[in-house]
Amino acid sequence: MTRSLPDRSGDRAARISALPMEMTSARIPFFASGLPTVREIWRRRELVGLLVRRELRARYKGSSLGIVWSLIKPLVQLLVYYLAIGQILGAARSIPSFAIFVFIGLTTWTLATEIITSGTRSIVDNAGLVKKVTLPREIFPLAAVGSALVNLGIQFIVLLAAMIAIGQFPLSWGALWLFPSLLLIVTFSSAIGLLLSAVNVYLRDIQHLVEVVLIVAFWTSPIVYAYSFVSTLQLGWLLQVYLLNPITLGVLGMQRALWVAGAGVPGAFPPHLGQRILIAFVISAVLLWVSHRIFQKLQGNFAQEL
Amino acid sequence: MAAPDIVRIEGVSKRFVLLRDKSVKERLLNVSASRANREEFWALRDIDLNISAGTTVGLVGHNGSGKSTLLKLVGGIMQPTSGSVSRRGRLAALLELGAGFHPDLTGRENVYLNAALLGLSRKETRASFDQIVDFSGVETFIDTAVKFYSSGMYVRLAFAVAVHVDPDLLLVDEVLAVGDEAFQEKCLEKIREFQREGRTIVLVSHAAKQVEDLCDRVAVLHHGALIFDGGAAEGIQVLRSQTDDTV
Numbered sequence: 001m002t003r004s005l006p007d008r009s010g011d012r013a014a015r016i017s018a019l020p021m022e023m024t025s026a027r028i029p030f031f032a033s034g035l036p037t038v039r040e041i042w043r044r045r046e047l048v049g050l051l052v053r054r055e056l057r058a059r060y061k062g063s064s065l066g067i068v069w070s071l072i073k074p075l076v077q078l079l080v081y082y083l084a085i086g087q088i089l090g091a092a093r094s095i096p097s098f099a100i101f102v103f104i105g106l107t108t109w110t111l112a113t114e115i116i117t118s119g120t121r122s123i124v125d126n127a128g129l130v131k132k133v134t135l136p137r138e139i140f141p142l143a144a145v146g147s148a149l150v151n152l153g154i155q156f157i158v159l160l161a162a163m164i165a166i167g168q169f170p171l172s173w174g175a176l177w178l179f180p181s182l183l184l185i186v187t188f189s190s191a192i193g194l195l196l197s198a199v200n201v202y203l204r205d206i207q208h209l210v211e212v213v214l215i216v217a218f219w220t221s222p223i224v225y226a227y228s229f230v231s232t233l234q235l236g237w238l239l240q241v242y243l244l245n246p247i248t249l250g251v252l253g254m255q256r257a258l259w260v261a262g263a264g265v266p267g268a269f270p271p272h273l274g275q276r277i278l279i280a281f282v283i284s285a286v287l288l289w290v291s292h293r294i295f296q297k298l299q300g301n302f303a304q305e306l
Numbered sequence: 307m308a309a310p311d312i313v314r315i316e317g318v319s320k321r322f323v324l325l326r327d328k329s330v331k332e333r334l335l336n337v338s339a340s341r342a343n344r345e346e347f348w349a350l351r352d353i354d355l356n357i358s359a360g361t362t363v364g365l366v367g368h369n370g371s372g373k374s375t376l377l378k379l380v381g382g383i384m385q386p387t388s389g390s391v392s393r394r395g396r397l398a399a400l401l402e403l404g405a406g407f408h409p410d411l412t413g414r415e416n417v418y419l420n421a422a423l424l425g426l427s428r429k430e431t432r433a434s435f436d437q438i439v440d441f442s443g444v445e446t447f448i449d450t451a452v453k454f455y456s457s458g459m460y461v462r463l464a465f466a467v468a469v470h471v472d473p474d475l476l477l478v479d480e481v482l483a484v485g486d487e488a489f490q491e492k493c494l495e496k497i498r499e500f501q502r503e504g505r506t507i508v509l510v511s512h513a514a515k516q517v518e519d520l521c522d523r524v525a526v527l528h529h530g531a532l533i534f535d536g537g538a539a540e541g542i543q544v545l546r547s548q549t550d551d552t553v
Contacts, residue, residue: 011504012359012360012474012503012504012505013309013310013359013360013504016310016312016359016394016395016474017310017359019394019395020394021311021314021392021393021394022392022393022394023390023391023392024379024380024381024382024385024391024392024393044422044425046422046427046428047422047423050418050419050422051419053415054408054411054415054419057410057411057415058408058410058411061410061411061451062410128402128405128406129405129406129423130383131383131401131405132383132399132401132402132405133383133399133401133405133406133423133424134381134382134383134397134399135423135425300384300385301384301385303378303383303384304322304384
């Protein structure tokens, strides 16, 4: 074999000999920080962006309304809940600005469910890539989080427009509740999505089970009814259980931030909401770490299970 | 200076467990019976192989001999059951052309996506975009969704992306037999250019002639065991003699 460019190949050999050998098969101990993976994902963040774009472009490609469809679904849901629960069942009489209230709850809920359901499916849906391309597999659930956030952004534009239209724009420090609430929702949902994406590879029933559980879970958060309805039921310790749900706390935090008319309603929010959100966030963050450890343990066999 | 090792494979074995049933019901109801439904299969046993930088190694063997599994272990897509695989340098794995292609996206979008999958940044892709398109020869259709591409155009574009990612180590699994003769010639020319640039290539192929032409070294696998490791011509001899034994 003739080497006509000895210099270039010599350079490469010298550079390679300076690099450390990396184990592709290192047995990572369970109690590791997971920081190397985080760094690797950060290095490939452009890829996450492209996968999010692919997801969104591909979902609406060929439909003439395109991304508008991601608005139509929550708007129709809003209309149905507004009419059925607000007007017919009469919830709107005790909840001021009922439409805004429901829409805040729905967008928050949609964010959580979208992260969880599409996160759960992400590894199986991308089986072709998982089997053939070397990359950190956490990227796929992460891309699901990304596309859910983009959808949230679109719905927020509509929400803001509606709030401006009815003159109830949240121009106060209370609006800052938005950030811890969203952070809590994203952290908790990502933890669940990441864990289930790995389990779903081995047990495909998970993706169906999740959808069923979420139908029930929808009613365990104050989205189409107010928190004050629950707190007046004299539930005792059950109320505390109700308030353990991070999604419930996230929804309440979002309402605290954006539901201007709710500020004047007594008992609209539970006491110590801030502390509850903080504690739930810390627990969710730990859960996210545990999920990631389990994900790392399970991912070794992804390629042969898919 | 002796060429440094770029891949070290030490005592690697890979076991597959085949399960005949997958449903929860079956698993829960027949916990004891599910043991009987397990079937173990050793795809690779005790493989030791060091690959030094700048060489082109052909992995050959019959169907089911474990070549592709070994390549996936080197690529880090699978984990060995025992033993260890370590490597360094930038890796590009051509295990399937167009693995990351999405049929609804245009050629241009897919080039960026696939390049990112192979580890290229946006800036790097933009810099070599024209070369990629030029190499693939699909300029006119670059803004068409790839689902309208002919299969030849599809693989040509995918191959073009893969060879422009500037890898130190290129893993190739049976993908050189794509496109028409002219394009194949172009691919082989590119591989030779890679060799001159001191890149390391690990190649899985059934085309004995191609392996003999391209590789410095051949490793012959037979039912998961490494039975020969040495010069290309002898390796092909060994492979042929195996054919005589088994058939």
